[in-house]
Amino acid sequence: MSNNSQLKKLDFIFNNENDWEEVLRKNLSRPHQELINELISSELKGRGGAGFPTGLKWKLSADAQSDIKYVICNADEGEPGTFKDREILSKVPYKVLSAMAVCAYVIGAKEGYIYLRGEYFFLKPELQKAIDEFIYYCKEINFDFSISIFMGSGAYICGEETALFESMEGKRGEPRNKPPFPTNYGYMGKPTVINNVETLAHTYTIFKYGAKRFYDLGVQYSRGSKLYSVSGDTPKPGIYELELGMSLTDFVEEFGDGDTKAVQVGGASGFLVPRKRFKETNIGYQGKLTGISLPTGGSMMLFNSSRSMYNVLDNYLVFFHEESCGQCTPCRVGCQQLLKGIKSVKNGEKNAQYLDKLLKLAETMQITAKCGLGQSVANSFSSIVENFREEMIY
Amino acid sequence: MNTVSELVKNLADKYGRERHNLLPILQGVVEQERYLSEHSMKVIAKELDLPAAEVYGTATFYSFLEHKKMGKNIIRICKTISCSMKSSNQILLTIEDMLKIKLGETTPDGVFSLMQTNCLGFCHQAPAMLINNDVYTELTPEKVREILSSYLNKNKEGVQYEQ
Numbered sequence: 001m002s003n004n005s006q007l008k009k010l011d012f013i014f015n016n017e018n019d020w021e022e023v024l025r026k027n028l029s030r031p032h033q034e035l036i037n038e039l040i041s042s043e044l045k046g047r048g049g050a051g052f053p054t055g056l057k058w059k060l061s062a063d064a065q066s067d068i069k070y071v072i073c074n075a076d077e078g079e080p081g082t083f084k085d086r087e088i089l090s091k092v093p094y095k096v097l098s099a100m101a102v103c104a105y106v107i108g109a110k111e112g113y114i115y116l117r118g119e120y121f122f123l124k125p126e127l128q129k130a131i132d133e134f135i136y137y138c139k140e141i142n143f144d145f146s147i148s149i150f151m152g153s154g155a156y157i158c159g160e161e162t163a164l165f166e167s168m169e170g171k172r173g174e175p176r177n178k179p180p181f182p183t184n185y186g187y188m189g190k191p192t193v194i195n196n197v198e199t200l201a202h203t204y205t206i207f208k209y210g211a212k213r214f215y216d217l218g219v220q221y222s223r224g225s226k227l228y229s230v231s232g233d234t235p236k237p238g239i240y241e242l243e244l245g246m247s248l249t250d251f252v253e254e255f256g257d258g259d260t261k262a263v264q265v266g267g268a269s270g271f272l273v274p275r276k277r278f279k280e281t282n283i284g285y286q287g288k289l290t291g292i293s294l295p296t297g298g299s300m301m302l303f304n305s306s307r308s309m310y311n312v313l314d315n316y317l318v319f320f321h322e323e324s325c326g327q328c329t330p331c332r333v334g335c336q337q338l339l340k341g342i343k344s345v346k347n348g349e350k351n352a353q354y355l356d357k358l359l360k361l362a363e364t365m366q367i368t369a370k371c372g373l374g375q376s377v378a379n380s381f382s383s384i385v386e387n388f389r390e391e392m393i394y
Numbered sequence: 395m396n397t398v399s400e401l402v403k404n405l406a407d408k409y410g411r412e413r414h415n416l417l418p419i420l421q422g423v424v425e426q427e428r429y430l431s432e433h434s435m436k437v438i439a440k441e442l443d444l445p446a447a448e449v450y451g452t453a454t455f456y457s458f459l460e461h462k463k464m465g466k467n468i469i470r471i472c473k474t475i476s477c478s479m480k481s482s483n484q485i486l487l488t489i490e491d492m493l494k495i496k497l498g499e500t501t502p503d504g505v506f507s508l509m510q511t512n513c514l515g516f517c518h519q520a521p522a523m524l525i526n527n528d529v530y531t532e533l534t535p536e537k538v539r540e541i542l543s544s545y546l547n548k549n550k551e552g553v554q555y556e557q
Contacts, residue, residue, distance in 0.1 A: 080474045083515040118458045119514050121527040151421060154458035156512060170416030172455040188414070229517065231476040237518035268475070301476060301517070315475045319512055325455075 006250040008243040010217070010225045012205045013088060013095075013198070020094040020204075021137060024101060027207045028143055032062060032106050039203060042211035043223040048074060048159070048196030049266060049297030050372070051285045054203060057193055060183035061107040064191035069109040071100050072168075072187060072194040076117045076152050076159040079267035080319060081299030084227040084239050085197035086120055092201065093130040097147060099200035101138060102207055103193050104145050112147040113187070115164050118154045156323035160371050161186075161194045163325065174327040175371035198227055198298070219245030222284030226298060232264075233257050233304040247291075248273055248281040251300065259304040262387070267299035268316040269376035272309070272383040309388040310346060313381065317342065320377050331374025334365040338381060345392060352393045355385055401426055402437045411442050420453050428468065428507075429460040457511065465500040465507040467545055470524040473510040476517035485521050486510070488535040492542055505549050506542070 027035065040055030061069060073096060077085040088096060100112045114131075116123065131147050138145050150168050152158050158167045162176035165187045179185075186192025195203075202224060206214050214224045222244040231237045234255045252260045262274045265283065271294055273281050280291045303312065317339040326332045341358045344350040362378035369375045385392055405422040409415040419442070423434050430453050439446040453459045460468070471477075471486050486497065489508055493501050500507040516522035519531035523538075530541055 077515055078513060080513040081476060081517050082513075083517055086515055117515075118456075119511075119524065119529075122529060151418070153417065153421060153456035154511065155456050167417065168414060170413040170452065172452055231517035231520065232479060239518070264475075299517075303479075307479070311478075312475060315473075315478055319474055322457075323512060 007246055007254050008217075010241045010243065012209075012225060013201050013227060013241050014091055018094075019208075020098045023204065023208045024098045024137075025141055027102050028105050028141070035102065035106050035207070036062060038211045039206060042206045042214045043221075044199065044202055044206060044214065045222075045285055046196055047198035047202060047226060047297065049079065049269075049295060051295050054195065054199055057183060057195070058103060058106055060181070061191045061193045064107075064184050066191050068111075068188075068190045069107050070187045070190055070192040071103045071107070071109045071112040072164070072192055073100055073112070073114040073200055074159065074161065074164060074194055074196050075120070076115050076164060077120075077197070078117060078156040078159050078323075079269060079297050079299050080316070081229055081231055081264065081267045081301045082297055083229045083231075084298050086123065087239050088197050088201050088227075089114075089116075089120075089127055090123055093127055094134060095204040096197055096200045097131060097134040099195075099203045099207070100147060101134075101143065101145050102203070103195070103200075105143070107191070107193055109193075110144055110146065112145065113150050113168065114147065115150050115152060115158070115168065117152045117158075121151065124149060124151070155325075156319075157325045157371075157373055160373065163371070164194065165192070172325070174325045175373075177370070196297075217243050219282075219284060221286070222293070226283075226296075228296075228300050229298045230255050230300050230302070232301040233260065233307070234302045245282055245284045248278040248283065251283070252278055252302070255300070256302055257304055259306075260302050261305045261307065262303045262309065264299070264301040264303070264312075264380070265294045266296035266379070267301075268319050268380055269373070270294065270296055270299065271379050272312075272387065274387040277387075309384055309391045310342070313342060313384045313392070314339070316380050317377075320373070324373060328368075328370040328374060330365045330368040331370070331377070334361055334369070334374065335377060337361060338377065342385075342392060352389075355389065355392060359385060398423070398427065398431075398434050398437050402434070402441050406441045413442070413444065416442060416444070416449070416452055417456075420449075420456075420459050424459055428464040428466065429462060431461075431463070435461075463500070465504045466549070467505060467525055468507045468509060470509045470511040470514075472512070472514040472516070472520070472522045474513035474517075477514075477521040480520035482521035482533075484535060485523065485533050485538055488538050489542065492539060505546065 036059050044054045045051040155173045157163045158173040160175045163173040167173040182192045228240050284293045321335040324331045324335045362381040366378040405419045409418045435449045439449040514522045516531045521533045522531045
C-alpha cells in the first residue's frame with residue numbers, strides 16, 4: 001500500500017500463526033450458545049457474495065431437529081475475477097478445517113465436506129494431507145468429525161448452494177426452490193450449514209480473537225475485513241485483505257493504472273461502476289445511509305480507457321449463456337437473447353431503441369429467474385448498457 | 395489395461411453404488427478414458443441400477459465430463475474476461491498453429507485436444523490454461539510452445555500414459 005492510501009490493509013486471514021490446535025481445543029469446550037452469540041455479535045456476513053448473516057445461519061441449523069446434519073465448505077469458486085478461496089485453501093487450510101469443526105460442534109454434525117471446483121484439482125493432494133492431519137488431531141482430542149473432499153466437474157452454477165447439494169447427490173447441478181432453506185433441508189435433505197471458504201476463515205478469526213476485534217473493523221452493516229481479488233488493468237493484481245466499507249475512489253487510487261474508466265465490482269454477476277460514480281460508491285452490504293453500497297464476493301476488475309465495454313459485456317454474456325443450467329426459461333432463453341440482442345444492435349440489424357427492450361428483458365430475468373445466476377445477469381447488463389450506451393451502438 | 399466394465403466395477407466398489415456416488419464414478423472413468431462414451435454411460439447405469447438417461451443427463455451437465463472422444467492431454471484455455479484482456483486469444487492461435495488443429499479438435503495422433511473454458515481463477519496471473527489437471531499461468535506464445543513441447547517429449551518417451 002502506498003503511504004497516503006486511505007485503505008486499511010489487514011492480515012487476519014493469511015498470517016502465519018500456527019496455533020490452530022489451541023484455538024480449536026479452546027473453542028470446542030465453550031457452550032454452543034456462547035459461540036453462536038459470539039458469531040452473531042460479530043455481524044459477520046457471508047463472504048461468497050450473498051451476505052447472509054453467518055451467526056444466524058449456524059443458529060438456524062443448530063435449532064433444526066435431526067440426528068444427521070452436515071457442514072459444507074463451498075470451494076466452488078467460479079465467479080469471474082475471484083481467486084481468493086484457492087489461496088486460503090492452499091496457504092491456511094487449518095483455519096478453514098478448524099472453523100468447520102467448530103461449526104460441526106455447534107450444530108451437532110459429524111460429517112463435513114469441501115466441495116472443490118474441478119478446476120482446482122491440483123489442490124487436492126495437499127488439501128487431503130492437511131485434512132488427514134487435522135482429523136488425526138480431532139481423534140486425539142476425542143472429537144468425532146470427518147471431512148471429505150467432493151470434486152466438482154466444471155460448472156459455475158454449482159457454487160449456488162442448492163445446486164451444489166444436487167451435484168453432491170449425483171445429479172445435474174440445478175438449483176432447488178427455496179424455501180426450504182439449507183439450514184433445515186440441505187444436503188441429502190438434512191440440516192446443513194454451507195459457508196464460503198473465506199467466511200469460515202473469518203469465523204476462525206472471530207473465535208480466536210473475539211467478536212469485538214472483528215466488529216471494530218468496517219462500517220455499519222458491513223463489519224470486518226474482506227479479501228479482494230484484484231485483476232484487469234492494474235499494476236498490482238493479486239489478493240488483498242482490506243477493511244469493508246472502502247470507497248471506490250480510494251480503491252482506484254491504490255490499484256488503478258491512472259486511466260481507470262470503470263470497475264466491475266462482484267464479478268460478472270456484479271455491477272459495473274463508471275468513473276463518474278467512483279466517489280459515491282462504497283464496498284459493503286446494502287444499508288449504508290448515504291451513497292451506494294455494493295457487495296462483492298471479492299472480485300474487483302479494473303478497466304482502463306483502452307477497453308471496449310461492448311467486448312466486456314459480450315464476454316460476460318457468453319459466460320452466462322454457457323453457464324446457465326437451463327432449468328428455468330427466463331435464464332435459459334434470456335441469456336441467449338441478451339447476447340444475440342447486443343450483437344444485432346452492434347452490427348446494425350436492430351436500432352438503438354432495441355437496447356431498451358433488452359433492458360426490460362434483463363429486468364424480467366431479475367424478477368422471474370429461479371436462482372441468483374439468472375437474477376443477477378441484469379446487474380452487469382443494465383449497469384454497462386446504461387452507462388456506456390454509445391459503446392453498445394457504435 | 396482394464397476394460398470399462400472392470401473399471402466401473404472397481405470404482406463402484408470404492409465409492410459405493412448409490413446415486414450420490416455417481417459423480418466420483420463418472421470422474422473416475424473420465425480420468426482413465428479421457429471421456430464418457432455411450433457404452434461407458436450404459437455400463438455405469440447398469441452397475442448403479444439407474445436409468446441410462448439419468449446417467450447421460452448428469453454426465454452431460456458438467457463441462458469437464460467430456461462425452462466425445464478426447465486426446466490424452468486436454469488443453470483448456472481460459473476465455474473469461476481477465477484472461478481475454480491479456481490476449482488469451484493469442485495463446486489459442488499459437489496452439490492452433492503449433493498443433494495444426496482448430497478449437498474443439500483433437501490431433502490425429504490423439505495426443506492433444508484443444509478446448510476453451512470459463513474462469514480458471516487465475517485472473518491475477520492471466521492468461522491461464524489447464525492441461526489435464528495442471529495449471530499454467532502468465533502465458534506468452536513462447537512459453538506455450540515450450541510447455542506443449544515438453545508434453546510432446548513426454549509422450550514420445552511414453553511416460554504420460556500407458557494406454
